[in-house]
Amino acid sequence: MEVPTLPPVEPVLSQPPSSSTSAPLPQILTYPSTTPPVLITQGAEALLYKSTFLLPSLPCALKYRPSKPYRHPILDVRLTKHRILSEARVLVKCRKEGVPVPAVVKMGKEC
Numbered sequence: 493m494e495v496p497t498l499p500p501v502e503p504v505l506s507q508p509p510s511s512s513t514s515a516p517l518p519q520i521l522t523y524p525s526t527t528p529p530v531l532i533t534q535g536a537e538a539l540l541y542k543s544t545f546l547l548p549s550l551p552c553a554l555k556y557r558p559s560k561p562y563r564h565p566i567l568d569v570r571l572t573k574h575r576i577l578s579e580a581r582v583l584v585k586c587r588k589e590g591v592p593v594p595a596v597v598k599m600g601k602e603c
């Protein structure tokens with residue numbers, strides 16, 4: 493019996509979302525004076541970029557949670573805000589206790 497061939501699988505992690513495929517990139521990903529962020533991984537909700545903060549010599553991780561078109565817009569904003577804040581609080585608390593987690597240097601809707 494002939495085994496059907498499956499269509500090629502699109503990689504989940506490819507290019508950062510562009511305006512043609514997703515919402516416009518937030519200002520922090522396009523701001524001309526920053527180092528262009530490089531997408532390094534993707535989680536269930538967020539995209540993780542390697543970038544720099546303030547100076548090209550200061551590396552940082554940039555976690556971006558794009559809006560989810562499958563969620564109700566009001567719920568989406570609420571969940572995203574809550575998750576960003578919760579993660580930041582946990583990171584700050586951990587760092588205060590001496591756990592070697594990344595320092596939170598900036599956060600917000602558009603950072």
Ligand SMILES: Nc1ncnc2c1ncn2[C@@H]1O[C@H](COP(=O)(O)OP(=O)(O)OP(=O)(O)O)[C@@H](O)[C@H]1O
Pocket residue numbers: 533534535536537538539540553575579594
């Ligand atoms: N500071 C960091 N440096 C390097 N990799 C990171 C960093 N933070 C997260 N990652 C990686 O990014 C990926 C996704 O991270 P994370 O689990 O935080 O996001 P998520 O699953 O999309 O969202 P959620 O915060 O809801 O779990 C994971 O593979 C994680 O190891």
Ligand SMILES: [Mg+2]
Pocket residue numbers: 535536
């Ligand atoms: Mg996760």
